[in-house]
Amino acid sequence: MSTLAQDTAAVATRRCLGFRLGGETFGLDIAVVQEICGLPPVTRIPGTSAHIRGVVNLRGRVVPVVDLRVLFGMESVPDTSRTCLVVCRIEGRAEAAVAAAVVDEVSEVMRIGDTTAPPTSAELSGSYVAGLAQLGERVVVLLDAARIFGAGGGTGGTA
Numbered sequence: 001m002s003t004l005a006q007d008t009a010a011v012a013t014r015r016c017l018g019f020r021l022g023g024e025t026f027g028l029d030i031a032v033v034q035e036i037c038g039l040p041p042v043t044r045i046p047g048t049s050a051h052i053r054g055v056v057n058l059r060g061r062v063v064p065v066v067d068l069r070v071l072f073g074m075e076s077v078p079d080t081s082r083t084c085l086v087v088c089r090i091e092g093r094a095e096a097a098v099a100a101a102v103v104d105e106v107s108e109v110m111r112i113g114d115t116t117a118p119p120t121s122a123e124l125s126g127s128y129v130a131g132l133a134q135l136g137e138r139v140v141v142l143l144d145a146a147r148i149f150g151a152g153g154g155t156g157g158t159a
Contacts, residue, residue, distance in 0.1 A: 016133075016142060018110045019086060019103040022074055025140045026103075027110060027133065032145045034089045034098065036106050039079055053102060056085070063087065065100045066148060071128070080104070088145045099149040110135060112142070 016027035017036075042054040042065055051071035055062050065085065069076055082105035090097045112133045130144040 013111045013113050016110045016112050016140070017086065018107045018140065020105050020107055021068055021072070021103060022077075025107065025138055026068075027112065027140045027142045028086065028088065028145055029142075030109060032088045032090060034087045037085050037087065039083050039085055039102065056100065058087065058098075058100075061098065063098050063100050064149075065102060067102050068148075069102070069104075071148070077104075088149060090146050090149050092146065097149060101148065110140065112140070 015030040017030050017033050018025055018027050020026070037058070040056050040058075042056055044054040045052065048054075051067050053065040053067040053070075055064050057063075068074075079102075084103060084106060085100040086103055086106065087098065087100045090099070110133075112135075114133075128143050128147045129141055130147075131142045133140045133142055
């Protein structure tokens with residue numbers, strides 16, 4: 001039987017998929033994550049932005065792939081057996097957009113309580129950061145999938 005305190009705690013937390021890029025932990029709201037899969041062969045598309053790695057065929061659907069390391073200006077590293085795709089479904093258009101992000105590894109599903117807005121500065125204006133969360137001693141950077149994959153960023157609205 002649940003108590004009012006348990007019900008309030010459940011409402012105050014949300015679940016995020018945690019993943020690693022380099023030594024940093026990032027999170028995406030689990031509600032936008034459609035699936036996690038190994039890194040299939042990527043078809044490169046000439047003339048696209050550097051952060052667009054290309055497209056993949058996921059069960060007959062062509063899905064654009066964003067390289068988050070490139071998008072965030074991080075050092076490029078070779079893919080490993082732990083490198084994977086986080087496939088996201090972004091609502092809010094006539095038809096939901098599906099796009100994928102390359103991550104170094106998926107680490108966990110996290111329960112996030114209170115989050116703080118990203119520090120305000122000219123550099124973070126319009127960034128891909130939705131907020132910050134503290135889990136123990138770690139700070140998790142929470143990302144805004146719509147900004148990463150939507151028009152004005154990420155796939156340039158081609159998702």
